[in-house]
């Protein structure tokens with residue numbers, strides 16, 4: 001559903017990505033494009049303003065202008081901002097432990113997907129090992145209880161209903177008694193929806209709320225209605241009080257504005273999204289994954305984070321100086337090899353870079369070679385690593401023995417190191433500001449091949 005937004009965001013990033021140095025103007029252009037993208041996605045105007053202002057502020061600061069790789073740093077700012085606007089860490093349900101009955105009250109306008117979502121939620125909880133019971137408290141729409149009963153039998157979740165009942169609170173009490181008797185641990189109450197928010201509906205919901213004192217009050221809203229879903233959530237929250245929102249029809253061609261505005265406007269988290277008509281089409285809402293999807297940038301964010309963990313800027317600069325002056329030692333190399341190991345699978349990392357997926361296979365990265373290199377380097381003394389010229393024949397055979405390799409291999413490594421140093425010097429001189437990626441490649445020894 002975020003396809004269009006993804007496209008627009010990627011257009012916006014063109015103002016910044018790939019540039020070694022960027023200006024405030026570049027940032028402004030990119031942020032302008034992002035603003036348009038958000039407005040076109042039907043994001044609430046106030047939310048867009050907040051998003052834009054805080055992005056400019058952060059991007060203008062040291063962070064982007066002085067970053068090793070401004071494009072990636074900017075992407076990370078936008079990503080983190082999206083995550084925070086989408087609701088931060090993501091919130092699950094606050095249910096009690098299995099020995100105490102928890103209650104979930106589902107509410108929302110007519111046709112928003114309450115009944116379907118009640119069954120979907122029940123199925124989900126059942127899969128998690130809970131024992132849910134559905135209560136058919138929509139007594140207004142003909143066949144509402146029947147619809148819930150059908151969904152219940154599809155998902156294997158029992159449904160409590162009372163034929164000819166007039167009072168939803170009485171039905172709730174019946175369901176509660178059954179839940180206690182049969183030791184169900186979660187009671188999910190389906191309620192009546194109206195075309196509009198009106199006083200009789202609010203009154204009925206208030207009575208149900210007072211009687212059941214639910215752990216979760218979930219508003220079910222249709223994502224297709226865009227900003228009006230957000231307005232509805234606001235009103236329901238003011239009149240009844242919500243603990244969260246379920247956005248349904250996330251699978252349809254909506255522009256995504258509701259999901260992006262909801263948390264900021266209402267302060268209530270989006271907890272689940274409905275992604276289809278089947279009982280399984282229901283997912284917890286993960287702001288970070290959605291942000292990644294919106295940005296359509298593979299997992300560039302975790303890549304930057306990983307790279308940041310390993311190479312801080314100061315270290316990178318020092319390394320560059322060393323490379324320029326041919327001061328790069330075997331000791332630096334060993335440190336690099338260890339950094340790479342810290343980052344985990346090389347191939348996985350390379351796949352996180354947009355455009356790199358599928359380009360590099362594990363065979364291109366000689367794992368054995370890596371291990372041998374590390375063994376050889378570790379068998380050297382620090383003195384040897386800091387000055388490879390002292391490594392004569394007797395030292396070579398000691399190192400070979402210590403690392404379980406051969407004298408020839410030790411010799412090859414030293415030759416390779418010398419070649420690498422020369423290449424690094426050239427590389428360092430090429431760009432005034434070699435990007436983080438470039439340095440990482442250098443660190444991986446890939447340029448030395």
Ligand SMILES: Nc1nc2c(ncn2[C@@H]2O[C@H](COP(=O)(O)OP(=O)(O)OP(=O)(O)O)[C@@H](O)[C@H]2O)c(=O)[nH]1
Pocket residue numbers: 108109110111112113114115116117138141144192193194247248249250251252273274275276277281
């Ligand atoms: N594509 C899609 N359809 C959905 C989703 N959730 C619900 N629907 C469909 O929306 C329609 C209305 O769903 P219901 O669950 O009956 O809605 P309701 O809020 O209970 O409606 P009332 O009881 O009349 O107020 C049904 O046809 C559902 O199959 C979803 O996430 N995706």
Ligand SMILES: [Mg+2]
Pocket residue numbers: 114115116138144190191193
């Ligand atoms: Mg219904």
